Amino acid sequence: MTASTASALGLAFLFAVQVPTEQKVDGRPVAIAPATDVPGKIEDLGWIQGRWKGKAFGGTIEEEFSLPGGGCILGISRITGENNRLIFKEFMDLSQAGSTLNYTVTVPNKIHTFSLGKIGPNEVMWVDPTNKFPQSIHYKREGDSIRVVLKGVSNSGAPQEEVIKMDRVRE
Numbered sequence: 001m002t003a004s005t006a007s008a009l010g011l012a013f014l015f016a017v018q019v020p021t022e023q024k025v026d027g028r029p030v031a032i033a034p035a036t037d038v039p040g041k042i043e044d045l046g047w048i049q050g051r052w053k054g055k056a057f058g059g060t061i062e063e064e065f066s067l068p069g070g071g072c073i074l075g076i077s078r079i080t081g082e083n084n085r086l087i088f089k090e091f092m093d094l095s096q097a098g099s100t101l102n103y104t105v106t107v108p109n110k111i112h113t114f115s116l117g118k119i120g121p122n123e124v125m126w127v128d129p130t131n132k133f134p135q136s137i138h139y140k141r142e143g144d145s146i147r148v149v150l151k152g153v154s155n156s157g158a159p160q161e162e163v164i165k166m167d168r169v170r171e
Contacts, residue, residue, distance in 0.1 A: 029110050033128030036115040040101040040124075042068045045094060047122050047141050049073070054166035059087050061164060063146075071096040103137070133160055144168040 051064045059081040066074045075092035093104040103114040103126040114137060117127035122141035129135055133152030140147045146166050154160040 030112075031110070031128070031131065032113045033115040033126075033130065036100060036117060036127065038116045038118065039099050040116050040119040042071055042073060042094065042096045042101060044119060045073055045101070045124060048075075048094075048124070048139060048146070051169035051171075052146050052166035053169050054164055056162070056164040057087065061166060062169075063092075063166060065092075065094075134162075 046068050048065045049067045051062065053060065053062045055061065057079055059079045061077065061079045063075060063077040073094040075094065077088075077090045077092065078086060079088040081087045089107070091106040093102075093106075095102050095104065101116040101119070101124075103116075105112050105114070112128070112131070114126035114128045114131075116124070117136060118125040118138075123139060125136055125138040127136045131152065133154065134150040135152040136150070138149040138151075140149075144167060146168075148164040148166070150162040150164075152160055
């Protein structure tokens with residue numbers, strides 16, 4: 001098995017969502033994490049704005065986030081492998097939801113919303129304990145880098161953790 005095949009299989013598992021009820025939007029399964037009472041404002045996530053690039057899942061990961069506006073931050077992410085071949089892509093919507101925030105990820109065949117688990121200066125954690133992997137997504141800005149930690153449970157039931165470091169892309 002090549003590294004890019006292994007990465008693609010790992011990414012297919014990345015959003016192995018267990019949807020409690022058959023919810024669909026445009027024919028795609030939709031999963032929504034249990035709501036939390038963690039307060040947050042979209043403006044507190046302005047630090048995530050910009051382009052970020054690093055290595056992950058056997059390829060190059062690039063993420064880009066807009067400035068806060070209209071109650072949301074929009075983001076895109078992709079992982080490319082050898083010969084700039086697309087391995088994975090997703091669209092992200094960080095949104096104000098009353099007094100808290102949600103993180104909605106759209107991948108080709110699924111839509112998944114994570115709830116706010118924690119927010120602080122230069123960090124945010126999104127959670128969904130009903131999802132196998134990831135159950136948590138923790139972004140932490142460290143100067144001109146962002147560290148992303150994905151935690152959850154592997155297919156074998158063992159704890160799984162992936163750490164991704166991305167650096168700011170200056171144009």
